[in-house]
Amino acid sequence: MDNYDIGDLITIETENTTYTGTIMPSLNDNIIVIKMKSGYNAGIDKNKIKLIKLINKGEKPNYKIPPLKISENNNLKNISILSTGGTVASRVDYNTGAVHPAFTADDLIRAVPELLDIANINGKVVLNILSENMTPTYWKMIAEEIEKEVKNGADGIVIAHGTDTMHYTACALSFMVDADIPIVLVGAQRSSDRPSSDAALNLISATMCATEQIKGVFVVMHGESGDTVCHLHRGVKVRKSHSTRRDAFKSINSIPVAEINPFKKQIKYLTELEKTNKNNIKINTNLEEKVALIKIYPGIDGNVINYYVDNGYKGIIIEGTGLGHTPETIFENIKYATDKGVLVAMTTQTINGRVNMNVYSNGRELQKLGVISCEDMLPEVALVKMMHLLGNYDTEKAKELMNKNLVGEITEISRFDSY
Amino acid sequence: MDNYDIGDLITIETENTTYTGTIMPSLNDNIIVIKMKSGYNAGIDKNKIKLIKLINKGEKPNYKIPPLKISENNNLKNISILSTGGTVASRVDYNTGAVHPAFTADDLIRAVPELLDIANINGKVVLNILSENMTPTYWKMIAEEIEKEVKNGADGIVIAHGTDTMHYTACALSFMVDADIPIVLVGAQRSSDRPSSDAALNLISATMCATEQIKGVFVVMHGESGDTVCHLHRGVKVRKSHSTRRDAFKSINSIPVAEINPFKKQIKYLTELEKTNKNNIKINTNLEEKVALIKIYPGIDGNVINYYVDNGYKGIIIEGTGLGHTPETIFENIKYATDKGVLVAMTTQTINGRVNMNVYSNGRELQKLGVISCEDMLPEVALVKMMHLLGNYDTEKAKELMNKNLVGEITEISRFDSY
Structure with a gap:
């Protein structure tokens, strides 16, 4: 050897x-x-x-890492890249071949020096976790870090995040952070040591979007399986829809906000967005964590609802079938929940499409039991929104706001060009 | 008035x-x-x-329903249409505008007389429920009815079914019924009293497929939102993927088996299928109903796993994130389950794509805790398969068979042309 x-x-x-x-x-x-x-x-x-x-015989590797010397360019915007971990910021464990989170934000810049042509980059490690371990407590930490960065002059924020739960975090930040700047979450499906890595193009595209005069929370990932364009998705309309593909993130019940060509440095908007040039920010990190998500299936034991109610849960999101249904065998359990003041709301496990509990008798009965419709919100979005609402309002007010559009999470009329 | x-x-x-x-x-x-x-x-x-x-002024309606007189044509195959309820077999409640299940199989033939040109139709009402109320017990009843029909000379079976849980039933029948004939489930997204109803074309297409020399359990529904073609899907690879669209059913991690043109009476096979011309049938309706499906999300209370274990559950399907992960905070709950001999298996909530618990440390840890991979099986399919396996084998044997392909539910190599 x-x-x-x-x-x-x-x-x-x-x-x-x-x-x-x-x-x-x-x-x-x-x-x-x-x-x-x-x-x-x-x-x-x-x-x-x-x-x-x-x-x-390979070439002798040069282990000297040059010092990261970045001089500020007054013509460029100031973008903060907050690293939370995940594949986009990962390294391989060379003993096992497994991938571990490790890179710092500085390492990201070293790996993708093109970022420095797009903006003045300020890197910061906020967390170093795989996103499957993300928790509501971490969401709050990230919101607080965003606030700090904006107050320190950031014109836009990029958040490097693991892809497993990136859409949950994007949704949480959508409700928690009210800012006049773009906040762009970005991940990678293949780690940067692999030739097929999507990390660099995604990071470049995300940083490009963060310099735009738009506001809101977004996700940027590959728009196709090849290295052609990336898509900018609304944080409340996006979902990880494939376990391995590089174009794993899809806008659901909506189309992407924009298509980004990272080679030509072009952004083509597909929907209209509110433009801003201010840097105001206000955060509200109140969350009620006692909200459960239950997916329905034939033969489901309705007593799991009682389990949550008896353990102090304040809200339940049901991922029902079709237009928003459950077996009638669990109606009594749902009644148990609503009678005890637990907020129960309906989404659909079809993922695509809208809940409509007015068409079939089953949906009408559920409404009589106090279940409210989440319209075309994704189950994951409804879950996070209910955590936010119950963290800030009493149940009556939360119930009233649950199926009102607050930050783009509910589309009044479905687009025909979205599946 | x-x-x-x-x-x-x-x-x-x-x-x-x-x-x-x-x-x-x-x-x-x-x-x-x-x-x-x-x-x-x-x-x-x-x-x-x-x-x-x-x-x-409208024309006076003629209320006399002509008697259904059907003479058998020896050149045609014998197809049994079993009605279980649902929109494909529904009527409108004219007081409320809501839709209720009511049509009998005879009514289906009356509504779609073209069926009689395709086959000798034998209609039978097996159930009259909305499919959100489908249970494992009903699956067994349907399997037994299929066996009776085949033993009485049916060359193919069509099952009219509500769409909400049609894919769960298709999956259950795939494991319960071993027959040398086609068993085709069919539904409708719009009831037959609406001009946009898909009921007739779906029924015609399903009946066409039931006369083919193929074997297995399938689902037929619209292949596009327009009235052009229908798709034949494998019962273990299909999912209701939209709450309202007529092309709501999509083959996942696979492509449809065939495209059906009900106008030209043509079937174009897209994948190879085993051909048979026998009418053998064997059913096995053993099911362990104590199997739960848990969808993972940030902040999930791991004690819900203990709840199921303590209530005598024999198996748990986890709908994890990404490649098949859970927050590490619930590892101890998973260990509690596997230590007590509960079979725990992993699927992914991305719906599309395959589980791979070898890539990240989280997945490796889960495997060490005894969690097995469900490969590219849909969560719904994994649930029903585990019910079937634990109903027939001890936990060790069920664990061994869970990630082996039995009836086409696991694809060894993912097709690039399926998302």
Whole structure:
């Protein structure tokens, strides 16, 4: 092993497998890590290696990282990139091949120096978590950091975020942050050490959008599976709709706000947006965390509703079937909830389309039991909105506001060109 | 009012509104029902009517329903249409404008006489429910009815079903019924009294497919929002993906099996299917109903898992985030479940795409806790499959079979042409 260096292309034979790839840094002396042609990394126990063959000697890597010296350009806007973790800000664990969050915001700039042509970048690590571990408490922290940045002169905010729950966070910030600037969440489906990584184009596109004179909370991700355009989505109309594709995020019951060409540095707006050139900000981080989301299915045990009611829950979002229905067998459980003053609201598990509880008798009965319609809101959006409303108002007022459009989360009339 | 007859086109003025439409039958002497141009019905309290104006006198309706006399054609196959209720087999309540299930299978044939050119039709009412009220017990009843029909000589089965849970039933029948014939579920998004109804074309297309020499359980619905083609979907790869559109059903992680042109009576296969010309059938209706589906979200209370475990549940399907993750805060609850022998399996709430718990540390930890991957199975399919497996095998064997393909529910390699 001592004859081979990082960067060398080698073939390793073990009893069962032959690996070919480039030697990567390893944190464990007993393991050799190679990056294979597929883009995946393999960690191989040195004791199990039968033969190593050199294919090509690699160039000696230069480990000196140049100091990050950024001079401010007065013609450019000031954009703060807040890093919360996730694939867009991740590194590979070269022992296991698994991906861990690690990069700092500074590292992001180092990885994508083009960002400095778009804006004066101020990087800051807010969190360092995988987004599956995101919590309402972290949402509040991010809102507070946004407020600090804007008060310190930021013209726009980019938030590097894991993709698993990025749409939940985008939604939470939509309700929590009332700002006259763009707040753009961005992630990546493939980590930056892979040739197919979408991290750089997404970051460039997000930063471009953050310099625009628009207001609101948005998500930027690949608009197609290829490296062509990115899409700017409204934070309250978007959802992660695929587990692996780079164009995983789709606007639901809506179309994207804009199409971004990061190569030509062009933004084409597809819908009209309110323009602003102020930097006002006001945040309201009150949240009632005792709100549950229940997805309906044939044979569901209605007593799970009682479980939540008996454990002090203040609100329940039902992800019903079709136009917003549940089995009539759980009507008594829903009545138990509404009788106890728990706010119960209906969304649909079809994901696409609007709730309408006026068409079938089942929906009418549910309305009589006090269940309110969430219109064309996504279940995830309805959940976060109810947390926000019950954190700020009594149940009656929250019930009244639940199916009123506050920040673009409800579309009055469905567009025919959105599925 | 006594001057006007059913079928007359009239204008009614009340204090607040003016209605124009055709008088429909009313079950309540105090209410006049009209069908408006929009296709919607309005029931108007006679006491609130200020003025009625006749626009056109309608033709006297002929209430005599001709007897259904069907002579068997030896050149045609024998298809049984089993009616379970739903919009495809619904009538409008002319008092309220709401839709109720009512039509019998005979009524379906009366409404769509073209069916008799396609096959010898044997209609039977199995259930009369809205599909939101479907239960595992009803799945068993339908499977038993299918067995009876096939043993009595049916060459194919069509099941008229409400759309809300049609994909759950299709999935249940896929696992319960092992037959050498096509079993085709069909629904409608608009009731047959509306000009935009999709009921007739869907029924014709489904019946066409039921006469084919294919085997398995399928769903037929509109393939586009217009009246052009219908799609034949595999029962284990399909999902209601829109609350209102006529092309609400989409094959997920797959493409439709075939495209049906009901006007030209043509079926174009898009994937290869096993051909058969036998009528063998075997059913297995064992089900473990104590299986729960839990959708994950930021801030979820992990103790809901303990609730299910403590209430005797044998299996839990998790609808995780991204590649199949949960917040690490609920790891201890998952461990509680697997330690007690509860089978826990992972699907993804992105709906599209495959679970892969090898990429991130979160997924690896979940695997260590005993959680198994459901690959590219839909959450709904994983739920029904686990009910089937735990109804027939011990937990160890069920765990082994859960991520093996049994009836087409798992695709080994994802198609690039499916989103």
